[in-house]
Amino acid sequence: MYYVKVTLGVVLGVFVFLFLDYALPSKDTVRITNTYNRLTEIGRNAIFYASDDTGTVQNASGQRDIRFIETVRPSEKVFVYRNEDTGLIWPPYFKYDSSNLHAEATNLRSDSRDPIWVSITSYGWRIPLFSIYPNAISVKQVAGPSDAPLNWPAMLILILLGVLLFLLWRMWNQFRERTIDPAAKRMGAAVDRADARADAAMDRVSGEFTEAREGFTGWLNTWKGKPRK
Incomplete structure (x- = not known):
């Protein structure tokens, strides 16, 4: 890019x-x-x-x-x-x-x-x-x-264009600082919160799966030592 x-x-x-x-x-x-x-x-x-x-x-x-x-x-x-x-x-x-x-x-x-x-x-x-x-x-x-x-017409036009470009650059920077950057920060924070919630959900699912697996393994272990009738 x-x-x-x-x-x-x-x-x-x-x-x-x-x-x-x-x-x-x-x-x-x-x-x-x-x-x-x-x-x-x-x-x-x-x-x-x-x-x-x-x-x-x-x-x-x-x-x-x-x-x-x-x-x-x-x-x-x-x-x-x-x-x-x-x-x-x-x-x-x-x-x-x-x-x-x-x-x-x-x-x-x-x-x-x-x-x-x-x-x-x-x-x-x-x-x-x-x-x-x-x-x-x-x-x-x-x-x-x-x-x-002296080619003053060309010099005057270039000066005016330079001033115009500077003003446009300043306006763009102010617009970016006041609008784009805060919006980007809010979006980044929202993405971070979503990632955190997703990680927490994955952790809960992983923990519940681990508990279920351990419970099932323990239940199977209770049958290993039983004598046959």
Whole structure:
């Protein structure tokens, strides 16, 4: 049972970590090299794209016209973002300005000779094998490639989650101390009393059986010494 609990705890921890890593906002300092629209096929990876109720329309072939932002990081590694509205359901970024964001990103395009560095806030993962892109939320110009704005939204969310988990832990401990532990003690005491009564009953039965056996043996012994007629 111990190993089952440990395994379940590890699986739950990994799931929570992946969920937070995907959903929480992240900030990257990059240089925008290109912005464009592309018909993108949405298939098994649809969970990593915006839902249909955000205004994005798919054609009969399952293709969607999606805006993309191509960037280069200070390490010269390229990175691509998608630019879609999120709607009101999930994730709760309430983004409806993808057109404005596309215009801002286009206005901040630059090359390596005269770079313009920006900080892009986004959520999600970049997995090239499955054509998965993080969704850009906002773009803001920064002073240079070493300028990394503080990711205070993610920090605030993590702090609130930590406080919530602490409160839930305290409530569970109080509930356990006031309800579960006393009930468990009463149940244990009842089981102990039942065991004691069962042991006492077994002792009485064993004693009565012993007395009956001794009485029967004594009665048999009275017949051993009698002479025959």
